[in-house]
Amino acid sequence: MSGAGCMIALRGPAATLAGNPFEQPSRACLTYHDDALVVIEDGIIAAFGSHAELKDTLPAGIAITHYPDHLIVPGFVDAHVHYPQMQMIGAYGAQLLEWLETYTFLAEMSFADARHARRVAHLFLRELLRAGTTTAMVYCTVHPHSVDAFFAEAERFDARMIAGKILMDRHAPKALLDTAQRGYDESLALIERWHGRGRALYCVTPRFAPTSTQAQLDAAGALLKTGSGLFLQTHLCENPGEVEWVRELFPARASYLDVYAHAGLVGARSIFGHGVHMHEGDFCTCHAAGAALAHCPTSNLFLGSGLFKLFDAVDPRRPVKVGLGTDVGGGTSLSQLQTLNEAYKVAALIGQKLDAVQGFYLATLGGAVALGLDDRIGRLAPRMEADICVLDPKATPFMAFRAGYCVSIEEVLFLLMTLGDDRAVRATYVAGRAVYDRDRAGDPFVPAIAREE
Numbered sequence: 420m421s422g423a424g425c426m427i428a429l430r431g432p433a434a435t436l437a438g439n440p441f442e443q444p445s446r447a448c449l450t451y452h453d454d455a456l457v458v459i460e461d462g463i464i465a466a467f468g469s470h471a472e473l474k475d476t477l478p479a480g481i482a483i484t485h486y487p488d489h490l491i492v493p494g495f496v497d498a499h500v501h502y503p504q505m506q507m508i509g510a511y512g513a514q515l516l517e518w519l520e521t522y523t524f525l526a527e528m529s530f531a532d533a534r535h536a537r538r539v540a541h542l543f544l545r546e547l548l549r550a551g552t553t554t555a556m557v558y559c560t561v562h563p564h565s566v567d568a569f570f571a572e573a574e575r576f577d578a579r580m581i582a583g584k585i586l587m588d589r590h591a592p593k594a595l596l597d598t599a600q601r602g603y604d605e606s607l608a609l610i611e612r613w614h615g616r617g618r619a620l621y622c623v624t625p626r627f628a629p630t631s632t633q634a635q636l637d638a639a640g641a642l643l644k645t646g647s648g649l650f651l652q653t654h655l656c657e658n659p660g661e662v663e664w665v666r667e668l669f670p671a672r673a674s675y676l677d678v679y680a681h682a683g684l685v686g687a688r689s690i691f692g693h694g695v696h697m698h699e700g701d702f703c704t705c706h707a708a709g710a711a712l713a714h715c716p717t718s719n720l721f722l723g724s725g726l727f728k729l730f731d732a733v734d735p736r737r738p739v740k741v742g743l744g745t746d747v748g749g750g751t752s753l754s755q756l757q758t759l760n761e762a763y764k765v766a767a768l769i770g771q772k773l774d775a776v777q778g779f780y781l782a783t784l785g786g787a788v789a790l791g792l793d794d795r796i797g798r799l800a801p802r803m804e805a806d807i808c809v810l811d812p813k814a815t816p817f818m819a820f821r822a823g824y825c826v827s828i829e830e831v832l833f834l835l836m837t838l839g840d841d842r843a844v845r846a847t848y849v850a851g852r853a854v855y856d857r858d859r860a861g862d863p864f865v866p867a868i869a870r871e872e
C-alpha cells in the first residue's frame with residue numbers, strides 16, 4: 420500500500436494545536452478549518468490547510484476520504500499506561516501500595532506465560548487504536564518477553580510506541596524480581612533488539628523507588644548512557660503513603676525526586692508518572708532538567724491518590740512539560756477523551772479551569788512535547804508523521820443532540836472531552852494508513868502486517 424509515491428488525502432473539519440495554550444491565549448494556539456485537507460505521502464503529512472486553498476494542488480486521481488460532520492485531529496498521545504494491567508482494571512477498594520500487593524503483582528505474574536503476554540498485547544494495541552491513541556509510553560512487566568510481545572504487536576500496526584521492561588529487585592513477590600545485574604543485561608538486550616527498529620523506542624523502566632535498590636537505580640542510570648534517544652519512565656509522588664515510604668527507604672535524599680536525580684535518572688527524556696505530591700523545588704528541578712510529568716487524573720481519583728496541581732506544574736515562570744496518561748489499570752479508561760473529562764474536574768476541585776484547547780493540547784501536542792517527539796508527532800502539519808484520529812462529535816443520539824447547540828469549535832472540543840469516549844472515534848490512521856475504522860463491516864482493525872499464528 421504505502422509504496423513510493425503513495426499519496427492519499429483526508430477531507431473534513433480539522434483542528435490542531437500550533438502553540439502552547441498554557442503560555443499563550445488558547446484561541447491563538449488552535450488552528451481550525453471547517454473544511455480542511457490533510458495530504459499524506461508515504462506515511463508523512465505533505466500538506467495541511469483549507470480545502471479551498473489546497474484542492475488545486477492535488478494530483479489527479481488521488482484518493483480522498485471525506486469525513487463531513489467529523490473532526491480530524493492528531494492521534495492522541497498516552498504518556499503513561501501499563502498494558503499488563505488490562506485484566507485488573509476496576510479492582511476494588513484499595514490505595515496504591517495495597518492495590519499493588521493485592522491485584523497488580525498477581526496480574527503481572529501471569530505474564531510469565533509468553534502466550535498470555537501476546538494475547539494481552541494484541542487486545543491492548545486494538546483498544547488503544549479504538550480510543551484514537553497512536554503513541555503511548557508503556558510499562559510492560561519484569562519479563563523480557565512481555566516487551567517483545569508488545570513491540571511485535573505495535574510493529575504490525577507500524578505504530579510509534581515507547582515501552583520497556585520493568586526493573587524491580589525488592590519489595591515484590593519473588594517471581595517478579597530481577598537483580599540489578601540481570602535487569603541491566605535484559606534491558607540492554609531489549610534495547611539492542613527494539614530501540615529504533617521501525618517506530619519502536621525503548622524506555623528504561625524502574626517501577627518506582629521502593630521496588631528498586633540503590634544498585635538497581637544506578638544500573639538504570641547506566642543503561643540510559645548505552646544508547647542515544649533512550650527514555651526513562653517511573654512513578655513519582657503518587658500517594659502520601661508511598662512518599663513516606665520513600666523517605667524511610669532513602670533517608671539521605673532531600674526528596675523523592677532527589678532519589679532519582681542521585682541515580683542520574685532526571686533528564687530531558689525522563690517522564691515521571693503522577694507528581695501529585697510535589698513541592699516547588701521539585702518542579703524547579705524538573706524544569707531545569709527538561710523532565711516531564713504524566714498527569715493521570717482517572718487513576719489519581721480511582722485510587723484516591725490526590726489532585727494534581729496542573730497549573731502549578733506548567734507555571735510559565737518555570738514550566739514543567741506535562742503529558743496526559745491513562746495509567747490503566749489504576750486509571751479507568753484508555754480513552755484520552757474520558758481522561759480529559761476527569762482532568763477538567765481535578766482542576767476544578769482546586770479552583771482552576773482547564774479549557775478545551777488546553778485539554779486537547781495535553782492529549783496531543785503537549786504529550787508529544789513531554790515525550791520529546793514533537794518534531795515527529797502531535798500536530799497536523801507538513802513533515803509530521805501521519806498519525807491521525809477522526810472524531811465523531813455526533814457519535815451517540817445524546818451527543819448529536821448536544822452538538823446541535825455548539826456554536827464554536829471550542830464548544831465541540833469541550834463536548835468531545837465531556838461526553839466522548841471510544842464511540843466518538845470514527846477512524847484512526849497510523850503512518851497514513853487507516854488501521855481502524857469504527858464503521859467498517861467485520862473486523863474494524865486492519866494491521867499493516869497480518870498476524871502470523
Ligand SMILES: [Zn+2]
Pocket residue numbers: 499500501654692746749
Ligand atoms: Zn502507573
